[in-house]
Amino acid sequence: MSTTVRSASAAVFRPVRTRNAFEETVERLLQAIRLGVVGPGERLPAERELAARLCVSRVTLREAIRAVADAGYVESRRGRYGGTFVVGTLPDAPVPDPSDVDMEDVLTMRRVLETGAAETAAARALTPAERRHLMAALTDVDAVGIGSADEYRRRDSRLHLAIAEVTAAPSLMTAVADVRSRVNELLDAIPLLATNIEHSNVQHRTIVSAILSGDPAGARGAMAEHLEGTAALLRAFL
Known part of the structure; x- marks a missing residue:
């Protein structure tokens, strides 16, 4: 992750403060992706680090990542250089009324x-x-x-x-x-x-x-x- 992206991530990967931990975690992940804090092809912070920064359990984080993956925004890769990566081509964002x-x-x-x-x-x-x-x-x-x-x-x-x-x-x-x-x-x-x-x-x-x-x-x-x-x-x- 570049210095620019790593620095900006503090704004979105901040502690979740509501009782709706799962929903807010999904929101933070999508915000980071849509703002380009973590761009296409780039890896999300490691699970342990990200859970600590968001102040959520690793179970909650995994559920949120799974939801974001099911929506087509991230994918998991195995191996030494594996992790959760933003997909190369993002889904079209919904156009608001x-x-x-x-x-x-x-x-x-x-x-x-x-x-x-x-x-x-x-x-x-x-x-x-x-x-x-x-x-x-x-x-x-x-x-x-x-x-x-x-x-x-x-x-x-x-x-x-x-x-x-x-x-x-x-x-x-x-x-x-x-x-x-x-x-x-x-x-x-x-x-x-x-x-x-x-x-x-x-x-x-x-x-x-x-x-x-x-x-x-x-x-x-x-x-x-x-x-x-x-x-x-x-x-x-x-």
Whole structure:
């Protein structure tokens, strides 16, 4: 698992806190896969480690993994390098009925959280490792083209999670991961446009540049502009 993915996994593989341990464990596994925290062909953390991180029994974890496997998202491999791996081609995500989603609520929450995350990240004295982490996430999303819509969305999610991560505020990163899952459900209902990808990549570079140069106001403004572009497309199509 890469450094970017391993770091972001803390946001989704967090302790299960409800009595519905099985259901919430399934939710966390699918969130990690859909956000690209564990991408196609990559292995989930070892069972013992994952059960400890989620604070569930290994029996509950195995039942949840079996359910996710039955749904076509993961597969088990035996042998020395075995484990549970995300399948190479993911099932199509269900497209939500826009009438069932309070889109403005989702977009408002995203704007508040992610502009604040960008501003906070830029205000911190980032470590060399954190700076490399951001650049690696930016490079990853830059490398994907229009022909790989699902992969672009996953790597785009990783970048936004990386920005939240370098705020050094775990609760904020968790909140960003949750709202990003809701945003991705909306994005799955609209086409991925080549021109929008080009604009987004330029904006990503501007955001990261402002964070790395220690410009909180610039980072907040660049993130706000970026999020408004996505919001405009969602309002237009949905």
